[in-house]
Amino acid sequence: MEPQVRVHQTVESVADLASEWQVLHDDAGDVNPFSGPDWAVTWLEHFADDRRAPFVLSVRYGDRLVGVLPLYRQSAARVIDVLQPVGTGSPWIGPYELPAMTADPARGRAVARAVVAELCARPDDWDWSSVIFGSAAPWLEPEWLPNWEFTVVPRRTIATVTLDLAGGHDIYSGRRNLKESFRRARNRLTRDLGTDGWSTRRVLDEDEIGAAFDRLVRLHGSRADVQDGRPVHANVLADDRVQRYLREVVTRMSRRGAVSVYELLIADEVVAGQLMLHTSTATYSSVSGATDAAWPYSAITYLQSLAVADAQQAGHRQLCLSAGPNQAKLRWTDRVDLTPEFGIIGPRRRSRMLSVAATARGTVTSFVAARRAHRAEVMERRK
Known part of the structure; x- marks a missing residue:
């Protein structure tokens, strides 16, 4: 045929x-x-x-x-x-x-x-x-x-930097520094804020994803601002057209349970967020954002580690850390597709x-x- x-x-x-x-x-x-x-x-x-x-x-x-x-x-x-x-x-x-x-x-x-x-x-x-x-x-x-x-x-x-989740092996084998950064983030948060002073959550529900996306946009813009003499990080959502477009994509994907926003809260304030996209077999790390208060805790890395655990639980075969290999992503894996x-x-x-x-x-x-x-x-x- x-x-x-x-x-x-x-x-x-x-x-x-x-x-x-x-x-x-x-x-x-x-x-x-x-x-x-x-x-x-x-x-x-x-x-x-x-x-x-x-x-x-x-x-x-x-x-x-x-x-x-x-x-x-x-x-x-x-x-x-x-x-x-x-x-x-x-x-x-x-x-x-x-x-x-x-x-x-x-x-x-x-x-x-x-x-x-x-x-x-x-x-x-x-x-x-x-x-x-x-x-x-x-x-x-x-x-x-x-x-x-x-x-x-x-x-x-x-x-693209890709973390292989298939095969049931220890994905962090030989990456002691990465595992140590997860532990350090938890310990610092607890030491500075107390057990009840911080929390994380994963926003999945279609009715809640819009508000979570709006918070992420603000956090992403905050990450891009010059703060305490720190240099500018690129704001990929600075164009209102792009922001409106991405919001509709996220809304559509949420109807299929194909998108998550991971958030770190200090008290009741969301100080960091990470957008994750899902297919039937994989998770993809997308836009992130954080305030000044989140930087001492390696907040984005910690939220990504939670997404990795959830992707493993879902039986996904890989998690992509997005396009453009750099030092931060290659801490996780040497695999570049x-x-x-x-x-x-x-x-x-x-x-x-x-x-x-x-x-x-x-x-x-x-x-x-x-x-x-x-x-x-x-x-x-x-x-």
Whole structure:
């Protein structure tokens, strides 16, 4: 049976796919929360317009949905038409870390090949296309291109730090310093505040998640402020559009029990929070925040340790500490998963030239962003 590919080019059509898409995501055991419909459909509902049109590819075998690749077409000055993963571009959604295809794992390569064939059958619709296959397929194989006039190039690699929870082994084996930091956090809290002076909680209930998210936004902003001479930590929710978008995503996920907010309280005041996203098989660490009062207690690390314990209890096979390996995350594990993004450049000479120019500009932008990120990491360690 040959796969049938459909391109959804309206927000309504993509929204109609959401329920079936979520079932596919759950049944596939996809560990990536961003490859499901909650993030992509909500993004299109918030940000699709005349310049950013849905271009979501669904793949079926008979009546059965086996894959979804969420893209959108961005037009710039009526000169360039680019297909790129939903969630990328402007506005920048920092927490939307790994937009990718989801697919039946038994048919991942076939689904990836089918969407590449469909894209290449529509060369007049785009100049180049960026695709992320995630766990569905390890690579975009050049043999999938219909002829030599198309070109495939690796665009970038997204690195995520992942804690392996499968197998029942001691996940903290050989990481005495990390375990000691958990113990120290508890002891300091009890010593300074007394047994009844502090507590933690996990907010899961749909009716409570909105208020918890609002508290997290304030805590995240507080973490980003200059306090007592400390340098600024990036505020990924400074843009009101991003904040509204993320709030709706969290609300949607809460209806399926797929999101948690862990909080540390001193007396009755919430002083630290950590957002965790859940799939049927994994947990993903997202946005966090803390006040000055929480810093002496390694509050975020301690809340993450509680999330790890809950993920183990739920039978999840991994907990992702988010994209961008750094010293703090690599204290937990040495495992870094790499997800490639590929560019397919169309056959027209104009498309090739525009792609080369955009790549050069992107290289400069990436360099500047990397410098800023490195500076932020160094300053964070000096706190």
